[in-house]
Structure formats: structure tokens, C-alpha cells
Amino acid sequence: xxxxxxxxxxxxKHTTVIEPPKGWHMLNWPELWAxxxxxxxxxxxxxxxxxxxxxxxxxxxxxxxxxxxxxxxVVFGSLAKMPSDGFPYPVFVYAALLPWTFFATAISxxxxxxxxxxxxxxxxxxxxxxxxxxxxxxxxxxxxxxxxILLLMMLWYGVGWSVNLLAAPVLLLAVIFIALGVGTLLxxxxxxxxDFTHLTPFVVxxxxxxxxxxxxxxxxxxxxQWLLYLNPMTGLIEGFRSAxxxxxxxxxxLGISFLMAVVIFVIGITYFEKVERxxxxxx
Amino acid sequence: xxQPAIKVxxxxxxxxxxxxxxxxxxxxxxxxxxxxxxxQRLRNLGGATDDVNQFxxxxxxSFEVQPGEVxxxxxxxxxxxxxxxxxLSRITSPSxxxxxxxxxxxxxxxxxxxxxxxxxxxxxxxxNATILGMTQKEVARKFDxxxxxxxxxxxxxxxxxxxxxGMYVRLAFAVAAHVEADILLVDEVLxxxxxxxxxxxxxxxSDVARGGRTVLFVSHNLTALRNLCTTGLLLQGGQTNxxxxxxxxxxxxxxxxxxxxxxxxxxxxxxxxxxxCVRRITVMPTGKDAxxxxxxxxxxxxxxxxxxxxxxREISVFLHCHDENQNRVFSTGSFFNQQLQGLKLAAGLxxxxxxxxxxxxxxxxxSLDVMLVRDRTEVIVTESAIVSFRIHDEPLGIxxxxxxxxGIIRPNLSWIHNG
Numbered sequence: 092x093x094x095x096x097x098x099x100x101x102x103x104k105h106t107t108v109i110e111p112p113k114g115w116h117m118l119n120w121p122e123l124w125a126x127x128x129x130x131x132x133x134x135x136x137x138x139x140x141x142x143x144x145x146x147x148x149x150x151x152x153x154x155x156x157x158x159x160x161x162x163x164x165v166v167f168g169s170l171a172k173m174p175s176d177g178f179p180y181p182v183f184v185y186a187a188l189l190p191w192t193f194f195a196t197a198i199s200x201x202x203x204x205x206x207x208x209x210x211x212x213x214x215x216x217x218x219x220x221x222x223x224x225x226x227x228x229x230x231x232x233x234x235x236x237x238x239x240i241l242l243l244m245m246l247w248y249g250v251g252w253s254v255n256l257l258a259a260p261v262l263l264l265a266v267i268f269i270a271l272g273v274g275t276l277l278x279x280x281x282x283x284x285x286d287f288t289h290l291t292p293f294v295v296x297x298x299x300x301x302x303x304x305x306x307x308x309x310x311x312x313x314x315x316q317w318l319l320y321l322n323p324m325t326g327l328i329e330g331f332r333s334a335x336x337x338x339x340x341x342x343x344x345l346g347i348s349f350l351m352a353v354v355i356f357v358i359g360i361t362y363f364e365k366v367e368r369x370x371x372x373x374x
Numbered sequence: 375x376x377q378p379a380i381k382v383x384x385x386x387x388x389x390x391x392x393x394x395x396x397x398x399x400x401x402x403x404x405x406x407x408x409x410x411x412x413x414q415r416l417r418n419l420g421g422a423t424d425d426v427n428q429f430x431x432x433x434x435x436s437f438e439v440q441p442g443e444v445x446x447x448x449x450x451x452x453x454x455x456x457x458x459x460x461x462l463s464r465i466t467s468p469s470x471x472x473x474x475x476x477x478x479x480x481x482x483x484x485x486x487x488x489x490x491x492x493x494x495x496x497x498x499x500x501x502n503a504t505i506l507g508m509t510q511k512e513v514a515r516k517f518d519x520x521x522x523x524x525x526x527x528x529x530x531x532x533x534x535x536x537x538x539x540g541m542y543v544r545l546a547f548a549v550a551a552h553v554e555a556d557i558l559l560v561d562e563v564l565x566x567x568x569x570x571x572x573x574x575x576x577x578x579x580s581d582v583a584r585g586g587r588t589v590l591f592v593s594h595n596l597t598a599l600r601n602l603c604t605t606g607l608l609l610q611g612g613q614t615n616x617x618x619x620x621x622x623x624x625x626x627x628x629x630x631x632x633x634x635x636x637x638x639x640x641x642x643x644x645x646x647x648x649x650x651c652v653r654r655i656t657v658m659p660t661g662k663d664a665x666x667x668x669x670x671x672x673x674x675x676x677x678x679x680x681x682x683x684x685x686x687r688e689i690s691v692f693l694h695c696h697d698e699n700q701n702r703v704f705s706t707g708s709f710f711n712q713q714l715q716g717l718k719l720a721a722g723l724x725x726x727x728x729x730x731x732x733x734x735x736x737x738x739x740x741s742l743d744v745m746l747v748r749d750r751t752e753v754i755v756t757e758s759a760i761v762s763f764r765i766h767d768e769p770l771g772i773x774x775x776x777x778x779x780x781g782i783i784r785p786n787l788s789w790i791h792n793g
Contacts, residue, residue, distance in 0.1 A: 216464035
């Protein structure tokens with residue numbers, strides 16, 4: 092099955108038909124699958140290159156989230172006395188920072204990924220979606236490392252591991268879907284308008300403050316909480332907290348987020364596919 | 375009946391010239407245009423085009439390449455060669471028409487696509503080969519051959535940013551040379567590197583050409599085209615101007631660009647992104663008007679008008695002169711004059727003049743390649759066989775001697791009787 096597909100796309104009997112693009116068309120999944128080796132190679136390139144010529148090397152993957160967590164714990168936990176639903180604030184904030192950092196890195200790097208790969212886009216053909224995909228893939232390694240730290244921290248603070256943890260991969264999948272949707276959309280828009288290069292950091296920053304990362308949803312008056320849930324990340328971040336801290340899941344919030352994740356994913360990919368074939372002309 | 379390897383049917387490609395090039399006559403124009411611009415850009419991205427700013431890079435190009443054929447694509451800068459190559463390699467899509475390609479296709483538009491300076495030679499081989507469409511298995515199988523060919527095995531685990539530029543290019547080329555494809559699209563990647571390396575590239579190209587693979591080869595190097603290709607396609611202004619045996623097409627190309635005796639040509643500005651371009655070339659007797667024919671004994675001047683866009687860089691002009699049989703007669707560059715070395719030019723039009731003494735060239739037809747070189751190292755523009763001129767015979771005027779003076783050059787040598 093595997094080799095059949097590769098034969099179809101890379102084989103000697105393959106027929107390629109090149110025609111003008113016609114309107115909206117859906118993603119060519121078989122082709123993307125046939126190019127998975129390229130996705131892997133580019134992802135591993137991003138991972139290998141990330142900490143080259145740094146003294147601390149891969150330790151940065153641990154240091155960055157830990158330092159952020161410490162700063163947030165001091166500023167918001169100790170000084171601002173932010174409520175944390177009865178959990179130790181460091182664990183409380185870190186459980187949310189984990190998916191959020193992954194998400195924020197994913198959308199900023201994938202947004203810049205296409206313009207950062209001009210030499211590839213203008214010199215060789217492959218499904219362009221591989222570029223933003225690979226930049227999101229590289230973030231998964233950092234996420235895995237920081238998850239390990241969180242699990243250790245939970246033991247330290249006496250927050251037990253619960254069966255809720257099993258939900259984390261599903262939640263992560265939804266975060267990846269949103270990141271893919273937003274990331275591909277941003278990357279395609281950045282090709283045409285470099286304005287998005289400057290806009291994206293703002294959006295990410297503001298987005299964090301409308302997502303319950305440093306504060307619990309319960310901080311917001313109940314009749315305004317529905318506003319928070321217009322943000323697809325709200326349900327997922329709360330979901331991650333439930334998974335790590337062993338709280339009950341807010342099924343309604345999660346449902347909304349999952350639905351929005353799918354919609355955002357479809358919008359992002361569809362727009363990307365629509366404009367993909369013009370990238371080389373305008374990049 | 376075999377199917378053609380590449381079948382191109384009625385190919386058109388339209389580019390929308392960026393609105394930045396518009397001139398604004400009034401402030402209001404500027405304002406209203408900048409307010410509209412974002413929306414126009416949005417429409418362009420979506421596929422809608424504004425018919426004021428369009429430019430057709432290819433107009434109704436059709437041809438077929440049979441399996442095993444080596445097709446050379448010839449044409450002046452801006453004739454649509456690169457656009458054709460980009461469409462065939464699926465980097466950009468055509469506006470109209472259809473291309474059918476049978477078999478596995480690989481495009482070599484530059485060497486070392488995707489090379490990452492921080493990664494080692496070994497890692498870059500895998501990266502680059504995968505980008506060029508090889509599977510991991512194939513790379514693993516060919517790895518030793520690639521390393522062998524490149525001759526950098528000692529430095530395989532060194533990051534390529536520490537490589538000399540020669541090593542870098544050799545490694546990159548080694549990967550490209552091992553791409554397994556039925557159809558190869560090759561741009562002027564061969565124009566890089568030193569003479570030794572170019573020879574190696576040409577050797578590899580002719581192996582490929584004789585190995586029964588289908589090759590589409592874009593080059594300015596007429597000798598290479600003549601040696602390697604079986605068929606030629608001549609593009610002019612985005613249209614097919616000749617298709618057939620390589621010899622015929624090359625002759626057509628060279629004779630097409632002659633303007634007869636006065637050897638003068640005006641060039642359109644087709645590529646505004648380049649730091650400089652050639653606008654006009656005139657070959658005329660020194661100190662006379664351009665209508666006067668060139669003769670064997672008369673000094674003549676080659677005047678090249680250059681439009682500089684990137685100010686304050688050293689841009690020099692370089693010339694190759696060929697005779698009718700494509701022999702290189704001489705090469706010369708403006709920086710051969712020491713006073714012109716390091717001359718930084720302001721933006722705008724500049725004229726260079728190369729003076730060729732009389733009694734040097736024999737009578738006959740000559741063609742010139744004109745190149746623009748940045749900082750004496752980097753060729754930024756190549757206009758090959760851009761202009762030709764004819765040097766008229768002057769009878770020797772020797773009583774009883776009616777033979778022509780045969781030879782590539784015709785110097786006026788002195789004879790003495792030493793007793």
C-alpha cells in the first residue's frame with residue numbers, strides 16, 4: 092500500500108498533467124501522504140537546526156517554559172494573588188502554559204515558514220502545505236519535553252496523576268488542528284502581505300490574555316463566561332487543566348472548541364490550497 | 375506508438391506586474407491608489423487580474439518532446455525560457471493550456487536547493503536529495519556514489535557553512551547528478567563554479583543525454599547546446615519562433631538577432647528586479663556615424679548602454695566575440711582597464727565603449743555575447759549572441775594577387791628583407 096502510493100507519485104509510469112488552477116479544490120491527501128518523507132526530513136531539519144551553535148543546546152527546550160512558569164508564578168501567583176481553583180499556582184499555570192506555548196510557537200513559526208522558505212518555493216515543486224506542517228511538527232518535540240517536566244512537578248507538589256491524563260492526546264490533536272488552520276492561513280496571507288509578519292506577535296499576545304492561561308475561567312463573572320468560549324482555545328486549555336489536575340471535564344466547552352477546531356482547520360487548509368499555486372509568483 | 379515524454383499544448387502564462395511600478399501623477403492619485411491597493415492585491419491573490427497591468431510571459435507555446443530526446447531551449451533574456459521551465463517543473467501554474475508529462479520528472483533549477491548551512495554534509499545530502507524527489511531508500515543506496523562524486527568525504531560531518539564555495543557546489547551538484555528521473559529539467563545550473571567544475575557538469579550532462587533520458591535544457595551557452603541537444607526550441611517574446619533540429623534552430627537564433635551591417639540593437643527592460651540591464655548595443659566605426667559600414671582596416675567601437683538600478687556597486691561589462699563558426703575570437707571586460715576597476719556607478723543610464731583597432735579581425739560576420747558583472751565576480755546578466763556585425767572586405771590592392779586573406783585574424787604585419 093505504502094509503496095504503491097510512492098510508485099504512483101514518484102514512479103516511472105506516473106503521468107503529470109499541468110493545468111491552470113480551477114477555483115476551489117480540496118487538498119490532495121494521497122499526494123501529501125506520498126511526500127511524507129519530505130515532511131519528516133524538513134521537520135527533523137528544523138529540530139536539528141533549532142539549537143545549533145547555542146551553548147545550552149537542547150536545555151533551552153526545558154529552560155524556556157520553566158522560566159516563563161517561574162515568572163508567571165511570582166508575578167501572577169505570589170504578587171497578584173491570582174486565584175487558581177485551589178491548586179498550587181505553578182502547576183496550575185504550567186498545565187495551561189504547556190499547550191499554549193506549543194500553540195503560540197506553532198502559529199508564529201508556521202506563519203513565517205513560507206516566506207522563510209522562498210528558496211524552496213521558487214525552485215522546486217512539492218505540496219506547499221509541507222512547509223507550515225513541518226514547522227508545527229518541530230514544536231512537538233519541545234512540547235514532549237515540557238510535558239515530562241510538568242509530570243515531575245506534579246509529583247513534587249503532590250498533585251497525583253489521574254486517568255484524566257489519557258484525554259491529553261485527544262486535546263492535543265484539537266490544538267494541532269487549530270494551530271494548523273490558523274498557521275496555514277497566516278502563512279498564506281504573509282506571502283501576499285508582509286503586514287502579517289508584524290501583526291502576528293500582537294495577535295498571539297492578545298490571544299493569550301483572552302484565553303484562561305494565567306487565570307481560571309471562574310475568575311470571570313458567570314454571565315460573561317460565554318464570551319470566553321467564543322475563543323476556541325478556552326475549552327482546550329481548560330481541558331488540559333482538567334486532564335493534568337484531575338478536575339472534571341467541561342464537556343460543553345470542549346464540544347464547542349472541537350467543533351471550532353474542525354471549522355478553523357477546514358478554512359485554513361482550503362484557503363491555503365486555493366492560493367498555493369500562486370505562491371511562487373508573488374513570494 | 376510511444377507517447378511523447380512531454381506534451382505542451384497551447385501554453386499561456388500571464389504575470390500581473392506589481393502595482394508598485396505605477397507612477398502617480400497627483401497626490402490624490404497616490405492616496406486613492408494606496409487605499410485601493412490592498413483590495414487589488416487581495417483580488418490578484420484570488421486569481422482575478424487587472425487587465426491594465428498584465429504581461430504575457432508565454433503566448434500559445436506548443437511542442438512535444440519524445441522519450442530520449444534532448445531539447446535545448448534558446449531565447450533572449452525575457453523570452454519566456456525560465457517561465458516555461460517553472461511551469462514544467464510545477465513551481466508556477468499556467469494561465470491557459472495544458473502540459474502532460476509521462477514518467478518521473480526532476481527539475482534542477484539550481485544546485486543545492488534547501489541546503490542548510492548549519493547542517494553537516496551528510497545531513498544535507500539527505501535533505502537536498504529528498505527535496506529533489508528521491509526517497510530515503512534511494513538516497514541510502516546512492517549515498518556512497520554521491521560522496522565519491524563530490525570528493526568531500528573527509529568533511530562529511532562538518533557543517534556546510536565551513537565549506538569552501540567549491541566544495542559546497544561540488545557536493546550540491548553530486549546530489550543533483552544522482553537524481554533518478556526519466557525527465558530532467560535543467561536550468562543554467564551549469565553556469566556556476568570554475569572551469570574545471572563546468573567541464574565536469576558538461577560531462578555529466580552528456581552522459582545523461584546519451585543515457586536515453588529525456589532532457590529539457592535551458593542555456594545561454596550555444597556551444598553546449600549544439601553539443602548536447604538533438605532538438606531546439608527557440609522562444610521569442612513568449613512565442614515559439616522555431617522548433618526542430620538544434621543546428622537549424624541555433625542558426626535561426628543567431629541570424630535572427632542580426633540587424634545587418636549596422637549591428638545595433640535596443641533591448642526591452644524585461645526584468646526590473648535585476649540590479650542592472652543592457653539597454654542598447656551599437657557596433658560602429660570609431661568617430662563615424664552608425665551608418666558607415668565596418669571595414670577590415672578601420673577602428674571600430676562597441677558601445678554598450680547599461681541601465682543601473684542598484685547604485686554604488688561596481689558593475690562592469692564583459693564581451694565575448696565569436697566568428698561565424700562559433701570560434702571565440704576574443705574576450706574582454708571593462709575592468710581590463712585599470713582605471714575602470716572599482717568604479718562605482720550611480721543609478722541611471724551609462725555608456726561603456728570598447729575600442730577595437732583596425733587590421734585585427736578578418737572580414738566576416740561576428741556575434742557578441744554581452745555580460746554584466748558585479749564586483750568583477752558575479753555575472754548578473756548574460757545576453758548571448760545578442761548582436762552581430764559584419765566586417766567588410768577591403769581588397770588588398772596588390773597587383774597580380776587575387777586571393778582572399780584567409781585566417782581568423784587579419785593583422786597588418788610588417789615585412790623586411792634582411793639581406
